Amino acid sequence: xxxxxxxxxxxxxxxxxxxxxxxxxxxxxxxxxxxxxxxxxxxxxxxxxxxxxxxxxxxxxxxxxxxxxxxxxxxxxxxxxxxxxxxxxxxxxxxxxxxxxxxxxxxxxxxxxxxxxxxxxxxxxxxxxxxxxxxxxxxxxxxxxxxxxxxxxxxxxxxxxxxxxxxxxxxxxxxxxxxxxxxxxxxxxxxxxxxxxxxxxxxxxxxxxxxxxxxxxxxxxxxxxxxxxxxxxxxxxxxxxxxxxxxxxxxxxxxxxxxxxxxxxxxxxxxxxxxxxxxxxxxxxxxxxxxxxxxxxxxxxxxxxxxxxxxxxxxxxxxxxxxxxxxxxxxxxxxxxxxxxxxxxxxxxxxxxxxxxxxxxxxxxxxxxxxxxxxxxxxxxxxxxxxxxxxxxxxxxxxxxxxxxxxxxxxxxxxxxxxxxxxxxxxxxxxxxxxxxxxxxxxxxx
Amino acid sequence: xxxxxxxxxxxxxxxxxxxxxxxxxxxxxxxxxxxxxxxxxxxxxxxxxxxxxxxxxxxxxxxxxxxxxxxxxxxxxxxxxxxxxxxxxxxxxxxxxxxxxxxxxxxxxxxxxxxxxxxxxxxxxxxxxxxxxxxxxxxxxxxxxxxxxxxxxxxxxxxxxxxxxxxxxxxxxxxxxxxxxxxxxxxxxxxxxxxxxxxxxxxxxxxxxxxxxxxxxxxxxxxxxxxxxxxxxxxxxxxxxxxxxxxxxxxxxxxxxxxxxxxxxxxxxxxxxxxxxxxxxxxxxxxxxxxxxxxxxxxxxxxxxxxxxxxxxxxxxxxxxxxxxxxxxxxxxxxxxxxxxxxxxxxxxxxxxxxxxxxxxxxxxxxxxxxxxxxxxxxxxxxxxxxxxxxxxxxxxxxxxxxxxxxxxxxxxxxxxxxxxxxxxxxxxxxxxxxxxxxxxxxxxxxxxxxxxxxxxxxxxxxxxxxxxxxxxxxxxxxxxxxxx
Numbered sequence: 061x062x063x064x065x066x067x068x069x070x071x072x073x074x075x076x077x078x079x080x081x082x083x084x085x086x087x088x089x090x091x092x093x094x095x096x097x098x099x100x101x102x103x104x105x106x107x108x109x110x111x112x113x114x115x116x117x118x119x120x121x122x123x124x125x126x127x128x129x130x131x132x133x134x135x136x137x138x139x140x141x142x143x144x145x146x147x148x149x150x151x152x153x154x155x156x157x158x159x160x161x162x163x164x165x166x167x168x169x170x171x172x173x174x175x176x177x178x179x180x181x182x183x184x185x186x187x188x189x190x191x192x193x194x195x196x197x198x199x200x201x202x203x204x205x206x207x208x209x210x211x212x213x214x215x216x217x218x219x220x221x222x223x224x225x226x227x228x229x230x231x232x233x234x235x236x237x238x239x240x241x242x243x244x245x246x247x248x249x250x251x252x253x254x255x256x257x258x259x260x261x262x263x264x265x266x267x268x269x270x271x272x273x274x275x276x277x278x279x280x281x282x283x284x285x286x287x288x289x290x291x292x293x294x295x296x297x298x299x300x301x302x303x304x305x306x307x308x309x310x311x312x313x314x315x316x317x318x319x320x321x322x323x324x325x326x327x328x329x330x331x332x333x334x335x336x337x338x339x340x341x342x343x344x345x346x347x348x349x350x351x352x353x354x355x356x357x358x359x360x361x362x363x364x365x366x367x368x369x370x371x372x373x374x375x376x377x378x379x380x381x382x383x384x385x386x387x388x389x390x391x392x393x394x395x396x397x398x399x400x401x402x403x404x405x406x407x408x409x410x411x412x413x414x415x416x417x418x419x420x421x422x423x424x425x426x427x428x429x430x431x432x433x434x435x436x437x438x439x440x441x442x443x444x445x446x447x448x449x450x451x452x453x454x455x456x457x458x459x460x461x462x463x464x465x466x467x468x469x470x471x472x473x474x475x476x477x478x479x480x481x482x483x484x485x486x487x488x489x490x491x492x493x494x495x496x497x498x499x500x501x502x503x504x505x506x
Numbered sequence: 507x508x509x510x511x512x513x514x515x516x517x518x519x520x521x522x523x524x525x526x527x528x529x530x531x532x533x534x535x536x537x538x539x540x541x542x543x544x545x546x547x548x549x550x551x552x553x554x555x556x557x558x559x560x561x562x563x564x565x566x567x568x569x570x571x572x573x574x575x576x577x578x579x580x581x582x583x584x585x586x587x588x589x590x591x592x593x594x595x596x597x598x599x600x601x602x603x604x605x606x607x608x609x610x611x612x613x614x615x616x617x618x619x620x621x622x623x624x625x626x627x628x629x630x631x632x633x634x635x636x637x638x639x640x641x642x643x644x645x646x647x648x649x650x651x652x653x654x655x656x657x658x659x660x661x662x663x664x665x666x667x668x669x670x671x672x673x674x675x676x677x678x679x680x681x682x683x684x685x686x687x688x689x690x691x692x693x694x695x696x697x698x699x700x701x702x703x704x705x706x707x708x709x710x711x712x713x714x715x716x717x718x719x720x721x722x723x724x725x726x727x728x729x730x731x732x733x734x735x736x737x738x739x740x741x742x743x744x745x746x747x748x749x750x751x752x753x754x755x756x757x758x759x760x761x762x763x764x765x766x767x768x769x770x771x772x773x774x775x776x777x778x779x780x781x782x783x784x785x786x787x788x789x790x791x792x793x794x795x796x797x798x799x800x801x802x803x804x805x806x807x808x809x810x811x812x813x814x815x816x817x818x819x820x821x822x823x824x825x826x827x828x829x830x831x832x833x834x835x836x837x838x839x840x841x842x843x844x845x846x847x848x849x850x851x852x853x854x855x856x857x858x859x860x861x862x863x864x865x866x867x868x869x870x871x872x873x874x875x876x877x878x879x880x881x882x883x884x885x886x887x888x889x890x891x892x893x894x895x896x897x898x899x900x901x902x903x904x905x906x907x908x909x910x911x912x913x914x915x916x917x918x919x920x921x922x923x924x925x926x927x928x929x930x931x932x933x934x935x936x937x938x939x940x941x942x943x944x945x946x947x948x949x950x951x952x953x954x955x956x957x958x959x960x961x962x963x964x965x966x967x968x969x970x971x972x973x974x975x976x977x978x979x980x981x982x983x984x985x986x987x988x989x990x991x
Contacts, residue, residue: 061856063593063784065941066863074942078869083862086869087764089733089886096766101635105853108597115847118625119606123618135834136611142534144562146603148569156578156594158586158918159790164973165913168576169789172569175523178990183555188989191790194647197834225834232808232830233654236661236692277550308552321834330602331622332612332835333647334792346987352790356991357983365975369983375650375686376924380695385686388648388780392788399569402523403533405559411536413554414543421544439547460615468613491540 061105122331123463129493130465131423133443133484134273135196135223135299136332137324140488142403145326149396159391160354163367170366173391174354176398183304183401184318185311186340190351192394193337193386196321197229200267200297202339202350202384203317204230207265207293208239209383210348215240216265217292219252221272223299224473239264250276250436250445254286263292269320270296270310271303273473274436274482275420275443284314293317293345300324301338303441305404305413317341326400327393336393347373350384412487416442420485423494430498435480443484445470445477452479455504464500511582511916511947512972520571522991527558533565575974576789577918583944585871587890587921587933588681588729590759590781592860597851598785598844607843612835616820622839623819627812629846630796636857637755637775638766639798645808645837649756652776652795653687653723655808656752658829659774659799660720661691662806666827669748675714675722677706679729679925684754693720700927704730704883711740721749726767727757729925729933730883731868731890733765741771750774750803758782759937760865760889763858767798774799783845794841808832863938864889867945871934874949878956882928890935894928903959903966905930910977911958911969915951 066074071083080086087095106114123130125138149155153168160166160173173191180189193199204216218227220243227243234241242260247253252268266287270278280296287294296310298320304310310318322336323329341349347370355369375382404412420442427446428434435445446467448455459466467481474480485494560568577584584591602608610622630642646652657674664671674688676695685695696714701707705728715722722744726734734740741751753767753775759782767775779785780793787793799807809828810821821836852860865888872881872891879893895905909919909932921933936945958965970976 061852061859063595063852063939064856064859064863065939066866070942071863071866074866074870077873078866079873083866086862086865086886087733089735089888090761090765091735091738093738094733094765094770096638096764096769100763100854100857102632102854102857103850105856106850108851111597111601111847111851114850115601115604115843118621119601119604121619121621122606122610123614124606124609124611128618130611130614132611132613134613136613138609138611140535140537142562144533144566148566148573150599151569151573152580152594153573153576153578154569154789155599155786156580157576157789158584158589158591158787162909162913162919163978164910164970164975165577165918166575166789167974168572168574171520171522171575172572173789174989174991178522178524179555179557181990182557185552185555194651194792195833198647198651198832223834225831228831229834232658232832233690235658235829236690304552305554306546306552307550309555312552328603328608328840329611330608330840331610331619332837332839333833334838334840335834343989346989353987353989355983356988357979359975359979360977361975363975365978367978367980367983369980369987369989372984375682377682378686379682380685380689382682382686382689385650385654385683385690386648387650387683388778388787388791388793390647390792391790392786393792395789398523399565401555401557402560402565402568403562404557405527405532405534406554406557407530407559408532408534408536409557410554412534415537415539417546418539418541418544422541425544439550460618465614487537 128463128465131483132465132468134468134482135321136329137300137486138329138488139324139486141326145396145399145403148399154392154395160368163365167365170354172395172398174356174366176394177354179398179401180338181340183301184340185309186318187343188346189340190349190353192390193339193351194390195335195337196299197226199319199337199339200226201230201233203295203319204265204267206317206348206350207295210345211264211293213262213264214238215263216267217242217244217257217260217263218267219244219269221246221252221274222267222269222297223273250274250438251278254283257286263290265293265295267295267297269298271300271441274445275440276436276438277307277441280310280313300442302413302416305409306417322397325397327396334390334393336390336397348383351386351389415487419487419489423485426494426498430502442486443482446481446483448479448481450479458504459500462500464497466497512914514972517574517974518571520568524558524991526564527560529559531559531561533560533562582916583940583948584918585920585934585936585948587935588756590935590937592784592937593939594784594786595848598847601847602840602843617818620818623812625846627814627819629842632849633777633796633798636762637798638768639775640801641804641807642796642798643807644796644842645832646795646797647833647838648791648793649776649778649795650683650687651832652797653683654690655797655832656774656776657687657691657693659803659806660750662829663750663803664720671718671720673719675719678927680723680725681729681754684723703885704732705734706736706740708736708739711743715743715747715749717747719749721751723752723754725754725757727760727888730892731887732883732885733888738770756781760861762861764861768800774803779841779845784848785841785844792838792841794838860938867936867938867940871936871945875952878953879932890933892928893932895930898959901959901963903963905932907966908955911955911966912951913970914972917948917951
């Protein structure tokens with residue numbers, strides 16, 4: 061077997077050195093009643109070529125572009141990934157390296173992650189970013205736990221327009237605690253309703269997503285002000301970081317913690333994971349931050365270099381008093397995101413974000429022209445909600461057979477929003493594809 | 507003069523990204539604009555991030571140069587105890603990047619995703635078989651999140667029995683994530699000491715186990731590389747007081763096909779796919795931390811779960827007792843593909859062989875280095891063995907210094923200063939993918955360094971000398987943190 065280099069001679073000579081006769085004898089410290097006597101009931105090994113064939117068959121059963129036109133975002137976005145980015149992030153010195161605890165032989169990862177932290181902080185307008193957490197959902201959960209630690213208060217107000225699956229993850233993390241989660245409802249215009257906030261006291265944090273789950277851009281500045289009046293931390297989250305190539309940053313609008321999903325930045329969708337938990341905050345809160353941090357320093361010769369730092373926050377030092385239990389994070393995904401941001405540059409990301417915005421607006425206006433109702437009138441980025449006529453489900457199914465996925469039904473997440481669908485357009489959707497969708501909707505007599 | 511593995515070579519310096527670039531350069535092929543610009547409220551528009559503008563050549567040279575400063579498993583051996591730095595098969599990477607997998611949106615209707623659901627279901631079944639457990643979730647993102655999941659499952663179980671418990675037993679050899687994960691669930695860790703043989707004694711557990719204790723977190727083999735021989739009796743004691751046994755499966759590489767955790771009293775166990783199951787470490791992640799449970803914990807598993815019907819696979823949320831969700835979607839699917847591929851390529855016999863050879867390699871190292879370094883526990887080890895710097899105390903050479911000198915010889919250092927129960931610990935785990943020659947070379951390097959400690963200690967103290975940078979000023983980094991450029 062090509063991953064097991066030992067020959068029979070190797071094994072024999074090594075057994076001799078160890079002083080036992082057979083491989084089985086190496087397990088003498090395992091009590092007899094702990095041994096598994098049978099063989100493992102697993103399929104017989106495949107050759108590399110049979111594996112290629114099997115996986116080709118499995119993967120070809122999946123509905124992906126270009127065959128399918130998928131107008132869904134909702135936390136997973138189709139964006140073009142430059143070949144250079146895939147190529148560089150596949151270099152085995154990055155892929156097969158360990159966590160950079162020994163900095164002298166990990167300067168590649170360390171400088172790469174330092175650059176990622178910097179680009180992330182700049183993207184979000186924040187002072188410091190960490191080396192990543194798992195995904196947008198757990199990033200939010202960690203941000204809220206951090207707010208509780210920092211303020212020593214136990215109540216969190218969070219918008220119902222935060223991604224429903226993110227809120228479920230937060231609930232799971234908060235399950236065993238006595239912290240209180242209060243949901244802020246939404247307004248007719250598709251933004252968060254803050255009126256409940258006025259009566260709330262003793263808040264650790266107010267959490268808002270922008271662009272929110274309906275694609276609407278929230279007035280973060282205003283919400284930030286109200287949050288700080290309550291002496292709470294302002295936590296902003298996002299599912300589409302590309303928006304900040306164009307929009308005012310959370311940092312500029314008063315965010316204390318900005319966190320969210322970075323999958324859009326050069327990471328394949330991969331059926332939902334691995335993604336990238338981006339996490340940034342004000343510098344004054346850094347000692348309460350979860351996750352690894354790379355810092356700049358010098359070596360014995362005065363040469364610039366990078367190391368993991370402020371590790372006393374982390375589990376391997378602080379154990380049960382750590383700021384989080386996180387150990388392995390999404391490092392390679394963070395490096396990939398940095399490569400993507402580096403490839404785009406300041407000029408490129410603005411143009412790309414603008415293109416995303418404009419393409420989405422095109423679909424929105426064409427749908428309006430065709431007589432469809434745009435559910436919420438606040439400005440949006442990349443996603444928006446349409447209220448289709450009653451019983452749209454049949455049309456949706458019919459279009460799906462034609463390999464067009466006309467949005468995500470909101471009803472499972474917001475039962476009051478029947479026949480409401482969340483549509484997404486990125487730079488990967490051509491005008492023709494959008495025209496085909498409109499044609500398809502018109503022909504269904506909708 | 508015999509040439510060592512570690513040598514010098516020309517590598518290039520490379521500045522930070524924002525120290526290069528010129529406004530107007532581009533490394534991205536902007537997609538064709540086929541729609542008109544659409545105005546956006548000026549109030550909402552920002553300045554755009556302060557990123558450098560780089561050409562594709564700039565970006566490729568930058569990261570290619572950075573990569574040359576990294577050591578990886580593909581470069582050489584990482585004898586890191588408890589990390590299982592085995593070879594990462596390239597076929598894994600190919601399968602994960604297949605367009606049908608890489609381009610898949612998680613929220614499409616299930617009949618458009620049968621391939622992924624089949625893979626998930628089959629991987630669950632393989633892991634259940636390997637661990638001897640009844641049900642599996644692949645949702646946790648890494649080992650630590652798997653541990654949190656385990657803690658939440660235990661919490662939910664006790665709650666369902668109307669039993670409120672505030673403590674959990676954590677051995678002194680436990681990985682830091684164990685008490686950290688327990689604390690996230692509101693459990694106060696109760697420490698127990700391992701005995702003189704380096705394992706847990708039954709008495710120490712009997713002493714602390716009571717009705718207020720949720721259970722025990724046990725790593726087996728433990729972080730000293732020793733099999734917890736009393737585990738069955740310990741499990742019985744914990745169970746007798748209504749508690750549960752959590753297994754930290756980080757060291758699973760020692761016992762595949764040899765011991766099944768579900769058969770020896772474990773109720774819930776996490777695995778690290780980026781250790782035992784060959785998915786790459788990626789410089790710190792992404793990993794994956796599946797959790798395997800016995801049937802009495804199955805109702806509490808995270809949702810959704812993949813179920814198999816006559817006409818295909820479905821995602822079901824119909825588990826009212828579920829603890830909820832750990833990640834937005836289904837787990838690190840791109841990583842799951844790699845573990846699946848590994849198991850399909852190895853097959854049952856080779857998985858067992860892998861564990862046997864991992865244990866052979868570690869015992870060989872133990873035999874060859876005893877007397878060169880101080881062996882912490884003179885007992886048969888499993889897939890890793892623990893030494894210390896006690897024999898070098900005389901020359902005042904420490905574990906840290908010897909570790910740094912190993913780099914000059916072309917090896918990544920072993921795990922150092924962990925587990926905490928051994929002063930100056932050096933934990934060596936070769937894994938089964940290192941050949942006898944590689945290991946002999948490693949042993950020769952350690953012997954040479956032990957010799958240097960006696961004959962030429964400055965060589966050790968000034969190490970490493972061949973890396974891109976020398977020892978870093980970590981104190982300054984912490985005192986005046988500079989965390990972005």
